[in-house]
Amino acid sequence: MPWESRTVEDQRTEFAQAAMSCRNFSALCREYGITRRTGLKWKARYEAQETMSDRSRRPKHSPTRTPEDVEQQIVALRSDNPGWGAKTLRKKLENDGVHGLPSVKTVNNILHRYGCISVEESRKRQAFTRFEKDACNDMWQTDFKGEFRMEDGNYCYPLTILDDHARFSLAIVPRSGTKNVVIPAFLEVFRQYGLPKSILSDNGAQFAGFKRGYTQFERLLMELDILPIHGRMKHPQTQGKIERFHRTMNQELLKHVTMHDIDDACEQFRLWRQKYNNVRPHEALGMKTPAEVYIPSDRQLPEKIAPWEYGGEYHVIKVNSWGYVHFDKWQICLSQTMIDQCIEFRRNPDRESFSACFRNFRIAEFKTENGELIHRNIARL
Secondary structure, three states: OOOOOOOHHHHHHHHHHHHHOOOOHHHHHHHHOOOHHHHHHHHHHHHOOOOOOOOOOOOOOOOOOOOHHHHHHHHHHHHHOOOOOHHHHHHHHHHOOOOOOOOHHHHHHHHHHOOOOOHHHHHHOOOOOOOOOOOOOOOEEEEEOOOEEOOOOOEEEEEEEEEOOOOOEEEEEEEOOOOOOHHHHHHHHHHHHOOOOEEEEOOOOOOOOHHHOOOHHHHHHHHOOOEEEEOOOOOHHHHHHHHHHHHHHHHHHHOOOOOOOHHHHHHHHHHHHHHHHHOOOEHHHOOEOHHHHOOOOOOOOOOOOOOOOOOOOOEEEEOOOOOEEEEOOEEEEOOHHHOOOEEEEEEOOOOOEEEEEEOOEEEEEEEOOOOOEEEOOOEEO
């Protein structure tokens, strides 16, 4: 006989009353679906007129329990920073001089007990393999965060720039569109932090040219000896850090703050970026803040881009006013971005293809037999 029809306490009382006059106690236990040991326990409680409810297994004294004031500080910090996990919260409180902090696991349990972490949120946190550059400014990552509507009815498109090694936010540039944003924003960042070795972006029209040639942004980077790298098509994992940064921005800022207009957005992003870089401990950095790890580049933005001198052992041809060059017997379309620029053509060792090079970068390869384009992938020579 199952325990479903009434409350558990009522069914236990009913069992105990039946047991007082029962001749076959084992059969009665089987009828109620319990063991003899359990049956004897409830019969004894009934005879002693004790409660038929489950007794708390919690000890009367918990000398190792986290002090109430510490629990409240953990919960309060989490409330102020909803996107922070147990490790980040504990490290921040430790940095603030709070004593009596429990382990990270206990902090996580406290967050669950106070309803600060949902089951869905716990399931979303999965381990994954990271790649990371060895030093600051080896690579920066950049992308536009998805647009959102402000109170004035206009949309905001934040451009973000992040150092791959230190996770340092180099800039958050909110604008009302994506045109004519990238180059001015990067020039300002270059002036402040110096030049990186490479910049990783997606294949958006603001960053990558591909079939139509090259963007002004790609040309500028190559002129500054910075390698433009583009992630694989439909594979955002290539830019995992900037994607994770956007998710953190959404959890810690955009879900909790309403921005009135673009000026308000600039101020809100400025305040949050300051907090992200200088206050928030980062698990991937050994619980240091990005500002504790990041070192600006010693390569400074030049006042003027110097002309490039090719070695002289290969053919050097100037791109005409339509973006074409004539090499060998082929008319080759490069890009209108390269008009009046000198391009070096090198025959590859296999003799079946040749490369087009701009300054110290290979920017395309073509078939020798018909001048057909093989690819436009940019690589450092």
